[in-house]
Amino acid sequence: MSFTLFPGTRLALARESLAGLSVGDALGAQYFVPANRPADLLEGRVPEAPWPWTDDTEQACCLVATLADGDFDRDGFADLLGGVFDPGRGYGPGAVVMLREISNGLPWPIAAAAAFDGQGSCGNGAAMRAAPLGAWHADSLVHAAAQGARAAEVTHAHPEGIAGGVAVTVAAAVAAAARLNGHKPEPGQLLLAVAAHTPASLVRDGVVEAAGFTGGVAEAAHRLGNGSRATAQDTVPFALWVAARYLHDYPAAVAACVVSGGDVDTTAAIAGGVVAAHTGLDGIPPAWLAAREPLPAWTAGPGRD
Secondary structure, three states: OOOOOOHHHHHHHHHHHHHHHHHHHHHHHHHHOOOOOHHHHHOOOOOOOOEOOOHHHHHHHHHHHHOOOOOOOHHHHHHHHHHHOOHHHOOOHHHHHHHHHHHOOOOHHHHHHHHHHHOOOOEOHHHHOOHHHHHHOOOOHHHHHHHHHHHHHOOOOOHHHHHHHHHHHHHHHHHHHHHHHOOOOOHHHHHHHHHHOOOOOHHHHHHHHHHOOOOOHHHHHHHHOOOOOOEOOOOHHHHHHHHHHOOOOHHHHHHHHHHOOOOHHHHHHHHHHHHHHHHOHHHOOHHHHHHEOOOOHHHHOOOOO
């Protein structure tokens, strides 16, 4: 990387990524309502506002509120997650149990390690919130990967869950760096950069496969997974393939996730957060931003306006 980021710039990049993540999440979630037809989005028609966001955005807001210089503050992040989480936002049963334990004082390393009978979670939760952290670390993919792992470990002790968080963090860092450098990477180039910094895992294998895939959206979802299993390995490769393919086109990226079915709020959140790290707020349709439920005031974090 050939630039240095100051704290204000880092935070601005992270907030823009959060905007893309949250709009993708909120819009994607509308297609769990049978009356809303995914095909309409391809023609520019969106569901009626407002669009409530889900646990994807709530966790990402906690992450952004925790960001500061130095290593990612895992204890502060865990405390905030446990303090504000709303089970009605669509958290899975395992996450609800874990976050209740954390809010009741159980240290996060114990809560995360105990999940799923001691296997730890390989779910897509760490990945769906990770893009703003990558935008914050746009000047170093090495740091992005290391901090992505730290942030993931708060709730995901399984290697696949951690790898998913790392992959999305690195993808957002590449996307934001490309914006600052004025250079758009080819889709395969972006994905191979992600794979190079992702731990050995099924997630990394999927990202490598995605890097060489040149077919259409429907086939990509079939081959790479559309999040139907809610695991990192079934979610992250496809969401990042979409982001890499539509890096300059936020609406097209979100639409590709929506029409592919599966865990559409999460794939749209991941792709939306990565793409917005590259396009900034200008890439997100203003009407979509206005339709999204406002983010909580505490997202800004202490001492920030």
